[in-house]
Amino acid sequence: xxxxxxxxxxxxxxxxxLAAVTKAPANPVSLQLSTTTITFPDSNPxxxxxxxxxxxxxTVTVRAEGTTTSWILEVIATDDLRSGADTIPIDAISWTAxxxxxxxxxxxxSSMQAVGAGPKGNFTGVLSFQLANSWFYDPGIYTTTIxxxxxxx
Numbered sequence: 001x002x003x004x005x006x007x008x009x010x011x012x013x014x015x016x017x018l019a020a021v022t023k024a025p026a027n028p029v030s031l032q033l034s035t036t037t038i039t040f041p042d043s044n045p046x047x048x049x050x051x052x053x054x055x056x057x058x059t060v061t062v063r064a065e066g067t068t069t070s071w072i073l074e075v076i077a078t079d080d081l082r083s084g085a086d087t088i089p090i091d092a093i094s095w096t097a098x099x100x101x102x103x104x105x106x107x108x109x110s111s112m113q114a115v116g117a118g119p120k121g122n123f124t125g126v127l128s129f130q131l132a133n134s135w136f137y138d139p140g141i142y143t144t145t146i147x148x149x150x151x152x153x
Contacts, residue, residue: 034059057126074112083140099125
């Protein structure tokens with residue numbers, strides 16, 4: 001059995017959809033995250049099959065005001081986790097959500113995943129990220145980028 005030593009960095013970038021930006025005077029929206037990087041510590045898969053991110057929980061604050069009636073928050077990864085030629089499937093990372101209008105899910109590189117949706121107002125939720133651990137992961141420092149999009153129709 002080989003032992004893997006790895007650290008995974010996910011850099012979260014905020015991206016506001018064109019609809020949210022162009023309607024800013026009538027529909028002010030904003031998105032804040034308590035951190036823009038999460039890491040997963042090296043752990044023995046037999047002892048820690050699910051690794052919580054060191055920065056948990058990540059606080060997410062959505063503000064949607066003005067004439068908007070609702071908001072939708074989604075996330076997508078640019079790729080799998082990569083360390084040189086080695087990869088870890090991005091859907092090995094999931095999150096659990098707490099807070100009104102926020103929901104749990106798994107990361108994806110192929111389609112936007114819902115993080116939350118709700119009526120206009122100010123809402124704060126917390127996301128706790130976790131990585132499904134495996135002996136099949138090769139040692140390395142793995143990275144990817146995830147993009148959050150906040151839309152206020």
